[in-house]
Amino acid sequence: MQSLPVTEILPEVIDALAARRTVVLRAPPGAGKTTGVPPEILDRPALGSGQILLVQPRRLAARSAALRLASLRNERIAQSVGYHVRFDRQVGNTTRLIAMTTGILLRRLTSDPLLEDVSCVILDEFHERSLEIDLALGMLHRIRTTLRPELQLVVMSATMDPQPVLELIDDAVAIESQGRAHDVQIHYAPHPSTEPIDHQIATVVRSAVDQTSGHLLVFLPGVGEIHRTSQRLSLAGLDNHFDLQKLFGEMSPEQQDSVLSESGRRKIILSTNVAETSVTIPGVTGVIDSGLARVLRFDDRVGLPELRLEPISQASAEQRAGRAGRTAPGHCWRLWTANTHRARPEQTACEILRTDFSGAALMLSAWGERDWTQFPWVTPPRDEAIESAQRLLGRLDAIDDSCGITEMGKQMVAMPLHPRLSRLLIEAQQHGVIDWATLAAALLSERSPFDKSDTPFQDTASHGVDCELMQRVAMLRDFAAGRFVPGIHPAAAKNILRVAENLSKQIELTVAPTPSAPITPSHQSDPVDLHQRFAKSLIVAFPDRVALRRLPGSDRGLMVGGRGVQLARSSRVKDSDLLLCLDADGKGREALVRMACTIQESWLPPSLRATRDELFFHPSLQAVVARRREYFDDLMLSESPVACEPSPQAAELLASHAMSKMDSLWGSDKSATRSLITRLRFAAEHPPAAGFPIIDDEALRGILMELCSTRTTMAQLQNAPWLDHLRGRFSYQQLCELDRHVPERLTVPSGNQYEIRYEPGKAPLLAVRIQEIFGWSETPRIASGRVALQLHLLGPNHRPQQITDDLASFWKTTYGVVRKELKRRYPKHHWPEDPTTAVATRNGLKPKVT
Known part of the structure; x- marks a missing residue:
């Protein structure tokens, strides 16, 4: 020591x-x-x-x-x-x-x-x-x-x-502490390589065995790469001179101990990152590092994992290299260049920022922590992760609304499993299928013993069910019974069986026993009843993985949470409209479902089902319509039309659509309504008296809501008494004051009346023929004389000849020029030299002498 x-x-x-x-x-x-x-x-x-x-x-x-x-x-x-x-x-x-x-x-x-x-x-x-x-x-x-x-x-x-x-x-x-046991010499690749990892490893191994006399420890990202590299090294004849050994987490303790024990021959140990830390393998003096690891990332929005192949950090690379210097000076060969090493992150990213938070959240609730954000974190979890965990644990009945742990949650937290799988075992115990569920939980939490390919499994009908997880469990049961099962890896299958056996012991200590069918070969069970009981247990554990096909027979569907899914090409779950997505990858536009199970609507737990009458605006019908919709969580299972009656919600929907189309909705009195609204808005800018009511967009929305409260269609809204509702907001005295202060029309010297046009941000406009205002010496004003009208002075052809808000100046300076031109074009019309004293005419002709 x-x-x-x-x-x-x-x-x-x-x-x-x-x-x-x-x-x-x-x-x-x-x-x-x-x-x-x-x-x-x-x-x-x-x-x-x-x-x-x-x-x-x-x-x-x-x-x-x-x-x-x-x-x-x-x-x-x-x-x-x-x-x-x-x-x-x-x-x-x-x-x-x-x-x-x-x-x-x-x-x-x-x-x-x-x-x-x-x-x-x-x-x-x-x-x-x-x-x-x-x-x-x-x-x-x-x-x-x-x-x-x-x-x-x-x-x-x-x-x-x-x-x-x-x-x-x-x-x-x-x-x-500054010291280390022994120095380790680092060797980088001279240049980046595009060859497969197993080829690169084989090349380096052939060189490394001559540069160091001890065992070689090779770090690879996963078990698949370990098997391929082992085959590659065997093809190169290295198994004749070295013990090729594998090391990964799913191996039995006895197998792992065998790898770590002393050996008379030199070893080449192909390992995942389980050997990265706190493991001393006697005699290792060489490390070959692929520089890669499989990292699980979690999409909180839809509750789906995504397994990525990523470069390791500089810190992890240093840990791996250190394995070569435990017992003697050593060497480490890295399959990447020195330049790319400097570009790698210094530290491994905190797992709390990228993985599923629900397991940790359940632990906190069991410990009495209800506000997970106030816990003393080194790095706090993301808000999205907390919300996702609350949703899932609530669906599993593990926590209450205040994040306190429930009786169900107390049973779940005692098991060494993800909350979903703990809930599966508890539910399966109640349905009498615990023997199937323990194998399923082990299969879903450990490395799969089945080949990962697009090749379909044997026909599910051979086991009488349309559930790919049950099919795999049935194959494991056959394997346990000593039957030949094609396409299964024996070592991984034995690990699944070992974990399932331990889970069975755990559930006996955790959950009160209920009658359960004895473990029998799958072909002796009633497949329909077994499927139903097992599927019901799965739904309770995976409520957010229920999906509905977009079309009958389609391989695409929509899952709880709104994520699109697509069944893998190997899937044989073809017929049912409802399915359970048990193994799905969150990457891509649609989640790829690698393992699914047929379910029926009647199997869905009532606690997450709801029937709601929902309203929405139908753009083609231009009306608010009602649909009675059946939901599981937020997934709509079916809908049917129902009568839509006026209601506050219908009024809000109709008003929301109508607000942008107000000008087209003012009924048969559209012109009068528009005129009144523009005058009222002008009065808001130039109020006739203190406290005069103001009509702005908010006031108009209030009128719109009043009208929508008894209507459901745009057609009904167009025929509504807008003008009456608008006038109803004012007293008789206020309307009279409005007419005096902001008149709708103005009588000109000819005796005719013309509408004054009011537009937001502009002066009020009066368009009138020049000959009809002879006798006016000044521009008429409104709003108690505060605002001059903008006059559009028209010729006999009703086209503007002059625009002015200073009539006196026009008469003095410009009228003579205009008069000369108009007199030439319209010689029969009356064009007096002094318009301020002349008599206005309605038709513009010279007055008759009597």
Whole structure:
């Protein structure tokens, strides 16, 4: 232990913990954080006699760390050191140091909110910033700042940015170890390659085996790439000289232990990122890094995941490289160039910003947190993620309207599954199909044992159901019974069966037992009844995945939430109008449904069904119409026409459409109505008296709403008594005052009356022939003399000859020129030299001498 580089800073760590300060420890890969810090705390009685929880991000890392720590202490597992991962607990009466996954810690916190038997919690590999580890840190911080200030907390990583943690926790102290176990030489690709990953790996492996004498650890983004690379290396003959081994999370503990154990031959270990942190594989001196990882991103709008292949961060690359320097100096070959490395993000993006928040939200509600935004987050979740989690957990009956946990939620949170799958098991227990549901939950949460291709599965009729998930479960049951099942990967299938068996044990401890059919081969079950009971359980767990085909027989549909979906080409779910989209990918304009299940409308839970009479404006009918619509959640299942009666909602719809077409709606008195409105608007700008009513757009909308309250069509609105409603807003005295102040018409010297035109923002206009205003010396004015009319002076042909608001000036300066021209064109008309004293004429002709 003394040879570990981290040893030099252990006294500083112990002193900080003794002073009740949170330790934020950063040390390079291979410095010995995981094997050095926990035992040091364990062997310090002054720090307490309670349990020490070493929290790891993965099951493999937790088991590996515990086994190594026990070995270093020359102990069997479950003496002073043990571990607890999903479905596997090795803890004895004397065990104080327990390595566990973050999920196990969180479930312990829901049942033991104060961690009363715990003296220290160590959060290892915090740089990964999983949603669970962020949640755990917030819970531990809340415990320390409220009821247990003596609880010791250590946050460790090789590559994390400590600043966010220091900003969250006031008493935190940052400690950094500079040393690493052994140097690792980094080799970059000389230039970018377009070859498949397995080809690139094979090329580098052939060179690497000659440059280092130890085992090679190859990081690949997924199990598919692992299998293809293994085949490629075998074709190259490398399996004759090396042990080609695979390492990924779905393997059994025994298989993983075999990979990590000593071997007489050199190994080439093909691994996902499970070996990235806290796992020491003895003898590894070479790492080959593809630089890629599969990252799950979540679309909160429609509740669908999207799995993307993305470049890893610089921090993850450093972690991977560190695997080569644990036991001796090593080498790391990267399949990307030095320039592209500098362009990669420094840190891995926080999982809380890209993944489904519902599991964490359920944990918070179980812990008593109702306002998830007020929780002490290192990085707070997005508002959209919170809203999405509230919707889903509400649909699952896991939380109430105030985000308090329900009795159903308490049962769900006790299971190591996504809330959907927990709800599935509870519902399936009630429907007597728990044996099918445990296999389904395992299949949906673990790596699929079936080939991913567009090749259709065997005909679903062979199992009597039109449900692709049931078909796969039936095939797994056949596999478990020893029957031959084509296209299945045995190792992955065995993992599914192992997980399902453990889930069965878990459900017995969590949910009150109900009568259930015994496990029998699928062909002996009543397929119709089984399908119905199983599908009902699935609908309760996936209520937001119910979809309705757009057209009968179409492969496209519309899902709850409004997202379009398209069935995969391999789908055999062809006939039913309603289907359940159990496995869907959110990328693309329409979600691709890889696994669907036929359902019937009568199977939908009544709690999410509703019948509503809805109104909308029909553009062709130009009317508000009513439809009676059947809904499941927000998905419309059917509709039928019903009579539309006047109502406030109908009035609002009709008025909303009519507001932009007011000019065409003023009934048979359209001209008079328009005239009154324009005069009233002018009066608003030049009020005749204090308190005179104003007619603006809001007032007109009020009149419109009055008329719409008893009507549903535009035709009815056009025939409405607009003028009466408008006049009804004024008293008789006010209308008389309006006529005096803002007259509709004006009598000119000829005795004729002409309309005054009022337009917003313009002077009131009077168009009149010149000969009809002889005798006027000044421009007439309205609004108590405050506003002069704009005169459009017309010739005998009724065309404007002059526009003026200063009639006196026109008579003096311009009239002579106009008179000369008009007299030439209309010699029989009366064109006096002095228009101010002449007699106006109606027809424009010279007056007869009597």
